[in-house]
Amino acid sequence: MWQSPLVRLDRVWLRYRYRGPWILRDVELELGPGRSAVVLGHEGVGKSTLLQLVAGVLRPTRGTVRDRPATIGWVPERFPADQPHTVHRYLTAMGSIRGLSGSDLVATVDDWMERLDLEPYRDVRLSALPRETAQKVGLAQALLQPPDLLILDEPWEGFDEATRELIPELIEEVREDGGAVLVSDHRGETDRLPDAEQWTIADGLVSVVFPTAAEGAEAEGVSVIELAVPTFRVAGVVADLRAAGHQVLRVRSVDPSAETTGPAAEAVETEETPTVGSADAAAGAPGEVPAGTTGRAAAAGSAPAVGATSPTHAVPAGSAGARGVDPGAAGSGAPGTAGESAPRAGGPARAGTPAGPTGADATTPPGPSSVTGAAPGAGVASRAGG
Amino acid sequence: MISMIRMRLGGFVWTARAVPPLAAGLVALVVLHGRAGAEATEAYGVSAVVLFPILAWQTKLLLDTEPDTQRRLVVVAAGRRAEFVGGLLAAGLVGLALVPVALAVPWLVGGVAVPDRPGEVGTGLAIGLWAHLLALPAAVGLGALASRAAVTRPLYGVMILICGVAGTFVFGLEESVVPWLAPPVLAVARASTAGPTGTEFALLTGHALLWSALVIAGYVGLRQRRA
Incomplete structure (x- = not known):
């Protein structure tokens, strides 16, 4: 009531x-x-x-x-x-x-x-x-x-x-x-x-x-969004996402040589085409993404972000670049969708746990990196590359 | 309100910020009146003039004692109006405490000649009290306007205090063409010396209260903008 x-x-x-x-x-x-x-x-x-x-x-x-x-x-x-x-x-x-x-x-x-x-x-x-x-x-x-x-x-x-x-x-x-x-x-x-x-x-x-994170995650599930982030901005983007209440699952570097190969196109396609539940999209190298890195952040289901004037934008589960995952798995940092073919960037920074922003600094090596995050909220602030 | 005033006064005393204006006031009174042997009314008129900047400074010190965040906590706990009324009342009380001191010191240091007729003592004290009580609200208003709660930069507060005091003395001169711009501290001193008529008493009292009200309204206006 x-x-x-x-x-x-x-x-x-x-x-x-x-x-x-x-x-x-x-x-x-x-x-x-x-x-x-x-x-x-x-x-x-x-x-x-x-x-x-x-x-x-x-x-x-x-x-x-x-x-x-x-x-x-x-x-x-x-x-x-x-x-x-x-x-x-x-x-x-x-x-x-x-x-x-x-x-x-x-x-x-x-x-x-x-x-x-x-x-x-x-x-x-x-x-x-x-x-x-x-x-x-x-x-x-x-x-x-x-x-x-x-x-x-x-x-x-x-x-x-x-x-x-x-x-x-x-x-x-x-x-x-x-x-x-x-x-x-x-x-x-x-x-x-x-x-x-x-x-x-x-x-x-x-x-x-809206609704609250717990309700949203329970009702709508959690989705994963891949983000391409210039390496020098990884820490900031991770901090942004965590500050916005999203879960960053992992940060990984990307093999620069893969930029001109097939997976690059796959990654780009993933940005444009819903690939719900796909596990291999995360493996995609950035390819044509100028930043040279890719990443994923997870967003909850379909409830839109309230407050249309916000620079944030809602990403419903199943929309471009977002893939639904089990909320529990996302929360534990093991969404089951992590790309395994790309080299790990020192492993996830307390994946799935909204730790302090400094967590990303310690796990981000020089060179290309990607961010993978889960957001149990209804909207995701996606400013990667921005 | 009482606890708010008590808290402010406690902070003012325990941080020893009350000492400098008190010491300055005592030194000024002793130097001014030491063996002067003047008439009581004249001595008290001059005391009020000397105490005016000290009372304004004291008010600024008192209102600045409380950290900004503590002032905001009191605003949240008691309301904005209660907070600034409490501050002004605390400043008024501290100033009021100086008035008996200012009335007593001239007698203690030989600044006042013992009058021939006993009734002149009472008249002198009454006029002295009037002069000091008129200076007090104007000084509190000026000090409040210069306090950190009202101004954006500490320098502005100091400038307001200095310019306010200087303006009071300059615009209050007998030859001034704009005496109404300043509180009538000098005019009251002149009237005290000569013995105020009923009209003078009413006009100077009204002038002082109106000026004080305007300055305090300015303080309230500035406080509306600042936390």
Whole structure:
């Protein structure tokens, strides 16, 4: 059953100064109660800006943010630890600012300090805290009053491992209470929130991937797209794909001598003709592809990407260059479609796992390479060669 | 609101940022009034003039104490309006705390001659209080306008503070043709020395409050654009 949105962005544009570049353009989004969404994209692409718009920290240059809930918990990417307050005094003050008082305030602060293991730092000044501990204070202040909307800016960036493990649990608690959660992520850790919607930002445009990755993969399957990528851009393309929520299955180099032989034509043909389920297409050398490399990224079935203004484009399963694979196989990095005739480029970089973008660097040798990826989302950002 | 103000004041005191303006204010008052033996009304008028830039500087320091991200956290927790009202009230309270000091110091360092008639002490204190209270909101407004939350670059804040203070003194001169451009700090000092008439009292009070309101409105406008 459809629920009315908790917060809605209506044709929102934002730039930081007059005549400056647009950071966000014509954004239309909504987030309903009990839902969660992950904002994906490069570092510096505008994820934090979008989160701050939703939180009410920033005001849109054009458009409106409507139906913002009363209680919002915002955890910035870096907690401002340069303050003279002790942990307990700070949390007590923030709880009081949020409207808590008396025994409620004391109990709530004590509860969160205990849950986030902040008790040993009770009387330590914020400025003296280790960075990861200070970040936990930032998390605690956002949760002192159960938020209707919890906004976490890069939650897997500044926390210790124990807190990183706790975050999905906290998100679930907010959702169970009817709240919504918005998370930004450039590390490709979206697998920690398997049922979250995915919003992708690129060039100021935000596209929403519907349905969620898990639902899409389950309902529509996963497809593999081959991409031809100049070797020097492999790392960037892999990072792009992972940031967009897709799974990069493998990176392999291509024998340059094969460029003028038969498989090249096959590879080109594969780009133009659906070859669903074909295993040998991946073996095709790039041939006439100027980049001299080929690659595959997998995309989920037929649900189109929402947000037509996005530079991304949807690739339904079975469309040009895409081949359907078993979702489970794609997720495990063994889609059963990998081209075996081409030399391996140091093996897959945690194939099928949305690892950090640096994974590709370590596995990309000099010379031609190809990228093979699986994307369980409904649309795939395919900018290979672009 | 109280917890927000308390948090700001706590940060201001614990980071020792409260010390420089307090020290500067005390030094200025002692140097100015030391053994001057002036009439109370004249001494207080001059005190208010001297304290005006110090109060503005103090406001800027107080509002700049909180990191930008912390200010945004408070905006999310309490709302934008509550956040900037809390900041202004905190600055006003800190400034208000300096007023009794400024009223007491001239007596302690021999800056005020003991009047022949006891009633003149009360009149002098009342006029002094009026002069300082008129300078306070204008100084808070100027300091807020120069704070990091309102300007895009730190240099702009410093320039606003310097130009604001210089403009107050230049445009406030008796020969000025545009005295309404500046808060009436010098005019109040002149009126204090001579003993303000009822009309002067009303006009100068209205001028000071209107100027302060406009500057604070400017601050609010700038805060609408910046997080």
